[in-house]
Amino acid sequence: MKRLLSLIALVLCLVMPVLAVSPDEMLGDPVLEQRARDISAGLRCLVCQNQSIDDSDADLARDLRILVRERLVAGDSNAQVEQYLVDRYGEYVLLNPRLNNHTLILWIAAPVLLGLGLFGLFWAVRRAPAKAREGGLSEDEKRVLAELSGAGEDETRKG
Known part of the structure; x- marks a missing residue:
């Protein structure tokens, strides 16, 4: 019985980061959803700092995920969405900083x-x-x- 409970706890620990993006945030178009996932995997959660917004369950990360999806639905390219967020929050929002002076x-x-x-x-x-x-x-x-x-x-x- 203890082994079963330990196994269940381990599985829950491994699955929890996947639950960060809730179903109500997901887009109906799988191509747009994949683009949103690609973009949000490279954006830093401003609360958690070393997690992407895709992995974080913080409220601000959720807001950023929704904002990314809104910009994609509005017709922005991936680069335009990233630039919009950099203009709004600074380059710190990028998990991999750009090469600048x-x-x-x-x-x-x-x-x-x-x-x-x-x-x-x-x-x-x-x-x-x-x-x-x-x-x-x-x-x-x-x-x-x-x-x-x-x-x-x-x-x-x-x-």
Whole structure:
């Protein structure tokens, strides 16, 4: 019985995001509905911030989904609908920011930081002493290790 309840809970958790778009929001024309889904998958829920409006059940996301569908029914293209929402809410509404002068740092920062990190790692490895990289022991260290190993064996023989 516990396994059945756990399975039902798991299925409900996986199905919940699908329920964000309610049937009363959907358009009768499947082509327009698919266009609306494509557009809303790329729009950020302004309440949830890291979910698309298609996945969010927030009231504002619902309003944005309805607005997208209204604009499509009015005859707007996908680009016109996105631009309308960007004009109204700013570029933050887009899940993937556009490449502009003011978003250039967003696009360049990650590869530059990765490159700097790899360079720093390479530099640190190159600067490490050769013995530390080789992992070998010096003669003194080998002698001390042998003495410690021999002393340990003597104590176990006595016990």
